[in-house]
Amino acid sequence: MSQDSTIHTATTSLIAPNIPSYPLTSSVPLKLGIMASGNGSNFEAVAQAIATGQLNAQIQVLIYNNPTAKAAVRAANWGVEAVLLNHRDYKSREQFDGQIVEQLRQYDVEWVILAGWMRLLTPVLIDAFADKIINIHPSLLPSFKGINAVEQALAAGVKIVGCTAHLVCLEVDSGPILIQAAVPVLPDDTAETLHARIQVQEHRILPQAIALAALRK
Numbered sequence: 001m002s003q004d005s006t007i008h009t010a011t012t013s014l015i016a017p018n019i020p021s022y023p024l025t026s027s028v029p030l031k032l033g034i035m036a037s038g039n040g041s042n043f044e045a046v047a048q049a050i051a052t053g054q055l056n057a058q059i060q061v062l063i064y065n066n067p068t069a070k071a072a073v074r075a076a077n078w079g080v081e082a083v084l085l086n087h088r089d090y091k092s093r094e095q096f097d098g099q100i101v102e103q104l105r106q107y108d109v110e111w112v113i114l115a116g117w118m119r120l121l122t123p124v125l126i127d128a129f130a131d132k133i134i135n136i137h138p139s140l141l142p143s144f145k146g147i148n149a150v151e152q153a154l155a156a157g158v159k160i161v162g163c164t165a166h167l168v169c170l171e172v173d174s175g176p177i178l179i180q181a182a183v184p185v186l187p188d189d190t191a192e193t194l195h196a197r198i199q200v201q202e203h204r205i206l207p208q209a210i211a212l213a214a215l216r217k
Contacts, residue, residue: 014162014182015201019208030057030214033109035100035117036064040071041199042115042136042206047078049207057210061107063100065119081107087119097125104129113210114168126170133168134213136206138198140164140180145173150195159185161194163202165209178209 034043043062049055062075062082075082083103090096101124104112112125114135126133139149141164144156153161162182169175181201185194 015205016180017212019212027056030055030210031108031110032057032059032113032210033104033107033111034059034062034113034115036062036069036071036115037066037118038069038071038116040064040069040074040115042202043071044074044078045203046113046115046207046210047074047080055207055211057111060109061103063103065117071116093120093122094124097122101125101128111210111213113206115206120172121168121170123170126168131167131216132213134165134178134206134209135168135173135175136163136165136202136209137173138163138195138202139173140182141166141173141177150191150198153185154189154191154194161185161198163198163205165205167213178212179205181205 032046034046036043046055047059050057050059059078059080062071062080063085064071064082065085065087067084067086072082072084085096085099085103087096090099110132112129112133114133116136121133137145137149139145139153140160140162143158144152150161160182162180164177164180166177167175181204183194183198183201
């Protein structure tokens, strides 16, 4: 077996809970608002899961805060409306989050998905969508919270890393865990190579996390 095959086998089996197919949520599609600051690959993973019928949902809007974010291009390719809210235009985090809440409500959003959102949330947003905000983080929480999680893991010398999808609370990268995937650290890994493999798993578990979260209600 090749090294690539070994990696694939390991990461396929190390997902908890390991669900062979997406759980059914309801006959009515979940109404999602996705928030992204960068490349938008997790946005695309959710859109793809919806398009293939795995996830019963629809993306109402993409909100992005970085004018150069490629997530907006991905949204256009999927026919999803994208709204730029540049955090630099607001006097406070609370004012910024208040505008986000207004936009999400305007688009009739039920669930908020943080797909690479690089801003801290305030109670203004968290309370408006209590227990209905999902974040994806590139570590096996509660280890390596905050920014540069992959670099933190490499510096600590851990042998297993991964990603976590969880419900959001006020404490950074905390809240009830929905699903996790583990990824082995290879001897020659850099932050870039390791993060790339973690992202593969992020794309797998984020749509599943959305379905699992909906079942909790």
